[in-house]
Structures are given as structure tokens and as C-alpha cells.
Amino acid sequence: MTSRRPALVWGIALLGVLAAALLASLLLGSVSLAPGAVLRALLGDGDAQTVSIVRDLRLPRALLAVLVGGALALSGAALQALLGNPLADPYLLGVSGGAACGTLVGSLLGLGASVGAHSGVLGSLALPLAAFLGALAAVLVVGLGASAGGRLDRGRLLLSGVVVNALASAVLLFLLSFGDASRSRTFVFWMLGSLAGATPGAVLALSVYAALGLALLLPLARAFDALTLGEETAATLGIRVETAKRTAYLAASLLAAAAVAYAGIIGFVGLLVPHAVRRVTRSHRALLLLSFLGGALLLVVSDVAARSLFAPAEISVGAITALLGAPAFLLLLRARP
């Protein structure tokens, strides 16, 4: 729409800050490394241990934070546009919960090694698919609860999302009681939101899912713009409303599911980031792209905090995003004109 250039400026600024945050993420950690050594290690130079720490541990983790944060924010942005509700979010709608159930079932069935310890690209690709099935099951149940006369009702959708979320929590607790104690501990830590399972394979797989989600959502930007007028009026503007809604819901589920499969349930990113981005742009194309960058930035910064605040102990990154997100969201709500 008219606010094109400010969106571009914001995009460049966000990229700059994100690059700085990524660098900080590579520098900070339980083993202190000199900036020069880190940069050399990135290029494969220096002693084997430093290279391994930087290239096998810190870089995948930082990149995973970028992709998980971006995917969650993108998913939230799509759901908000879809439902015409700024409170929509993959977590709130039960999509994340469903994905977590799918991941756990997949993991118990032996797809991928185990949550929190992915091995190989194949295993890395399989677990998000299990998560996606779980997310789709959740979406289906949410949709069943919300459909009225073959259409999805916006208000009911949020309500049935809350119910499905509660159900997913119950199923998760039920599944957890099957594993042995040490396995359950890993599961719980993953479920609370953690990027500790980052591997190059996971980064590669998630980038495929993120690209797919973006490719599905970006062509819908104009439909999202028109949906601001309500579904009926959007239809009179030539928008295939039901097709757009289904595609967007599918893409949002896929993104959230992939994020959950690798990093557990991280709340607030999908809620907070699009909400904040809406203050600088009203065009949905810019909103989707800026949300991805903003989500990436939020999660990279949160992960740095999670690793370094009480080092060498590590806090759940989901706790950090909630601690940052809840007060900020309250402020945003109060500042709303």
C-alpha cells in the first residue's frame, strides 16, 4: 500500500540488527572465545575444538533460532490476518500443541532419533512431518468446532483453539508418562522451548519448511489486505476467500509445526512480533516479510539471554520469550489508539 518505503527502511534496519545479534550469539556461550578466534573458526581456521564449537554448535543454534523465530512470527502473522484477530497465534489456536503431540508420537515411534537430539537429514525431515500431522489434526478439530454452514467462523475458531490446546496439553502429559525418567526430562525441556537440539541437518530441514511456508503465504498478501474489509466484501473484490483461508491455515500450521518439532513450544513470538510490525506497515506483503525478520531477531536475542543469563546453566528460551513478550504485549495493548 502507500507505506512502502518505510517498510523497506525497517527491513534493512532489522537485517542490520539481526546480523549484529547473530554475531553476539556466536561470541557468547559457556566457553569464552575471542572474537577473532570465532571469525577464523567460521572459515574453518584455528584449533579443532574451537572450530567444532563454532561450526557444529553455535552456528547451527543461531541459525535455528533465526528459522524458528521467523517461522513462528510468520505463522502468527498469517493467522492474525486470516482470523482478523490480533490475538491469534499458533500457540493460542492449539496448532503448537497439536504439533507437539505429533512430534512426541513420532519420536516414540522412532522417527528421528529423539526430540532434542536429531540425527541425519532424513530424521530431521521426518519429525516435522509428524508434527505437521499433529498440527493438522488440531486444525481439523478446531475447524470442526468452528465451522458453521461450511464456513469458518472467526470468533468460534479462537474459542475452539483454546479447547484443542487444553486437549493437546492433556495428551502430551499422557504421552510423557510412557517414557523412562531420563527421556521424559529431555522431552519436558524440549516442550518448554529449547534450541539445544540444533544440528546442521535440522537447520537445513527447517529452512526448507520456512521457504515453503513463505512461498505459500506471500502470494496471499493481497487477499489478506482485502480481508481487512471482512470476508464478504473481500469476496466481492474477486478474492477466493475460502481457498485463501485454507491455504493460509495450511501454511501457518506447517510453519508452526516445523518450529515446534525442533524447538518445542515457544509462545509469544507469533503473537507479539506481527502485532508490533503492524505499527510500521499495513501492507501484508511487508507485514509477512518484516514479521519473519522480527521473529528471527526476537528469538536470537532470547536464546543469547537464555544461554548467558545464568551460565553455565541454561534457561528455557520459551521462558525468556514469555518474560519479554508478556509485558511488551501489555504495553502494546495499552498504547493502542
Place this chain on the structure above:
Amino acid sequence: MTAPLAAEALAAGYGACDVLANVTRTFDAGRVTALLGENGAGKSTLLKALAGIVPARRGTIRLGGRPLSGIPRREAARALGYLPQGFEPLFPILARDLVLLGRTPWRTAFGAPSARDRAAVEASLAEMDALALAETDLGAMSGGERQRVLLARVLAGEPEVLLLDEPTANLDPRHRFLVIDAMRRRADQGGAVVFSTHELDVASTGADDALLLSGGRVLAAGPLVETLTEPLLSALFGVAACVAPGAGGRPTVSLGPARAR
């Protein structure tokens, strides 16, 4: 010449019941038609059915002679402009951005608005006396200001057929005439205009024809002199109607409370 829009034995509704039954009417080029009727008579449903939002359960809607259901969505969207009643924006949006949404059927999936798009947005804002509101958020406007911006959104799409649900709601007298003029201009350019209203003076000043809906059925339809009559209006609204002949076939109507009979 084929009429821009026509309904043939149209029935439409929600859930189990039909709101409209057996509505047949041709909306000719160059004519402005006022939809009149009590609350719940089916005016909005008729406009929605004509716009293709509410599917026809029986009967046919023809756009330029072809069944509406068989016309590609985008093509229909370019030809039909629909103004809903009582719109609340879901997210903050500036007037100019909202009016640009009216250009959606003309734009590609990607890419900036064309010079033609921008010109249409400015022209329709100007026509609705809303240029000064262009950079204002819709949520910060009065009801009448918002109504003019929403109308500008419909006009920006340059549709041949206008379907307006209470276009003069919330408007002061000057802007009411502005809207009446805009409808007349579209009709003079060969378009067809259908609008609903509860203001009989707007109908008698702005329309050529009236369609009287009662309980989802057509009570009467035709030129104002045949439809804005004392017996029809008092039957339609259940109040006393006094009609005086006016200049150019435009009757002046005044209504009073129903007299005890």
C-alpha cells in the same frame, strides 16, 4: 441492449429459511433503483445475492446477460461494486489504503499500484469530499466521514453496477446530495445503481425506480410515480403516507404515524 443486471425468480436466504422468494427484476442501464422496505424485509439480502455473496437458492442472477455463477470471480468483481452496511475495520487502516483496496480486482498479485489505480483512488476520494481524510485512520473518523471513505472504496473500482446498502446512512444533508449526485453520474455513464434506504426523500430525489420489498417478496417495482404512492407506501410500512406530485415525476412523500382505522 442487455441489461447490466437482472434477477429471475430469485430465492436466497440463510440456514433453513429463505429470506427472499421469487424476486424478479431487471436493473437497466442508466437507472437508479431504490430498495425500500421494513427492517428485515430482505433489502440487504437482495443486495448480497446480487453481489454474489449469498448464493441464489433458486432462480438466476444475470450480469450483462450471463448467469453470475458462471462468471469468473475477478471479472464479476470488476463489474460489481458492493457497499456493505455497518463496517468495522478489523485492523487500523488509513483512508487512502482502504480506498486502494477497491482497486483489488484490477491489480496483479504483486507490484505497486499503477498510475491508473492511483488516479482512481484520488478521483473517488475527491468525489466523496474525503481528500482531506486520506491520511486519517478509519478508526479515528466520525460515522459519516467513514461512510464517505467506504463509498470512495466502491467507486475506486469503477464498476458498471453499484450495489449500495444504505449509502446515505450517517450523512449530513450536503454529503447526502453528494452521494445522490455520484449515483446519478454512474447511471448517466451507462451504469446501473441499486441502493437500499429508509430515507424516502433520498429515494424520491435520487432514484428513478423503486423496488418495494415486503417479507422477502416484491410488493411493487417500477418508476417512482407508480411505486411511491399512498396505498403502496402505507401498505409497505404500516404508517400513514401522504404523496404530493413533484417536478420531473419525483413525488414528495411525507409519512405520519398509523391512524386508527
